[in-house]
Amino acid sequence: MQRHPGRADLSPVTGTGAELAALRARVAELEAERSALAALVDDRGEELAVAARMLRARAATMTGVVDAITEQSVVGTDSDGVVRVWNPGAERLLGLPRADVVRRHRVTDFHDPAELAGRGLAALVATAAERGSDVRDWTYVAADGTRRTVSVAVTPRADDGGPGGWTFVGTDVTGVREAERLKDQFVALVSHELRTPLSSVLGYLELVLDDPALGADTRRYLDVVARNAARLERLVGDLLFTAQVEAGRFPLVPGEADLGTLVHAAEESARVTAAAAGVTLAARVPAGGPVVPGDAVRLGQALDNLVSNAVKFTPRGGRVDLTVVAAPDEVRVSVADTGVGVPAAEQAGLGTRFTRGSNVRRSVPGAGLGLAITRAIATAHGGRLELVSTEGRGTTATLVLPR
Structure with missing residues (x-):
């Protein structure tokens, strides 16, 4: 009888008992495999159903979060x-x-x-x-x-x-940006209007103080007036400077700056104040510089700010150390003090305009502009200002500048 491949053979099974037993065993194996495959399909189907439910739930959760x-x-x-x-x-x-x-x-x-x-x-x-x-x-x-x-x-x-x-x-942030713009305009306007009369006050004070006929008491009183007028002039200058920074009109005069000279100058400028406050002031500068590209006047201003801040916030008997470390690609100028430090929760705001630590707001005068100005100067030179502070133990401010 001719057989056709792929077509079931429906003729009666004939053969020996061994052949029949082998066929029955094969049928049983196939039946077991079919049952296993059916169970596997059922399991995979259940897993897919669970995965689909999880995905739908996750999608619903994400949609709910986004919609909230x-x-x-x-x-x-x-x-x-x-x-x-x-x-x-x-x-x-x-x-x-x-x-x-x-x-x-x-x-x-x-x-x-x-x-x-x-x-x-x-x-x-x-x-x-x-x-x-x-x-x-x-x-x-x-x-x-x-x-x-x-x-x-x-x-x-x-x-x-x-x-x-x-x-x-x-x-x-429409309202926020508009408020910032108006604030900067106000600061610039007020600063300009204050600077003009202040220049006249300081000029005439200088003329009066040059008069040899002044009495000792009068001269002492006028010296107080002159010091405070000069302080106000510096504050007005700082306000104008920060307004320029915020407006993107930060002026720099390119050149070279000898950081060794600038550090010694900052130390010398603060020495009298430090001595009067009972604060020890010391500087360690490597011989021969180092020299970095930049605006020497602005970098000197940044160092003056850091040193004066350190002296101002260090109690009598404390210490301020100025250190310069030169590397092939950068120079680090650190000003470390043993002062009051800044509370940990407030350190993130350091360097922001008008921001001061809550532990010094009433006890130490200031407007909170020095660090903001120093950070702006560092950034303008492609560098950065690093601040590390521990309340009650002191602060280290490091000006990092590329070479």
Whole structure:
């Protein structure tokens, strides 16, 4: 009888008892394999069902979290910038409901075209693509044409190991930036209006103090007036300087600065004050410099600020040490004191304008501008200001400058 491959043989089974036994055993094996495969399919099906439920729950949780954010806009896009996520914060800020935006708009549709400079999405994400994240101010344009200044944090999102898109978290800072601008304008205006009469006061005081006929008491009184007028003039200068820094008009005169000379000058300037306060002042400077590129006047101002701060906040019997350490690529100038230090919770704000430690606000005069100015000078030279402080044990301020 002709047999056809792949077709079940329905003819009666014939053969020896051994062959029949072997066939029955094979059938039993196949049946067992079928049952095992069926059980495995059932198990995998249950696992897939559980995984699907978990993914749905996770997605619902993430959606709930994003939707609960109402003070920040959260916009998620695909790799081309098409909006896929649009939370209530984005609805409130930009004036469009989710249904009108998702899959219908690109994130660039809500940006000031002038800021994008024709680069489209690349203008928003280039830095985040290179560094992993980016935070900066952008101008958002709402549906009604309203323009808002928004601090936007951009991060890339990966799907299955590949580029999936971008997440934009925006905080409306329009009021904050406007307040900062008005404050800087006010500071600059007041400083300018104060500087003119102060110059006249100091000029005439100098003329009066040159009069040999002045009595001892009168001269002493006028010396007090002159010292305080000079102090006020320095404060006005600091206010003008910080306003220039904030406005991006920080003036530098390029050249070379001998840090050894500047450190000794700062030490000499503070020596009389330190002696009167009972504070020991010492400097350790390597021979022959070192010399760094920069504005010698501004760097001298930064060192004067650090040394005068250290002396001012160090009680009688304390010590202030100035140390210069030169490396091939940078120079570190440290001013270490044994003063009152700064509370740990307040150290993050050091170097911010008008910020002073709560433990010295009433006991030590000052406006909280010295460190802010010093940090700005360091940054302008491509360096940095490092601050380490322990309350009750002292502070070390280190000016780090590239060579």
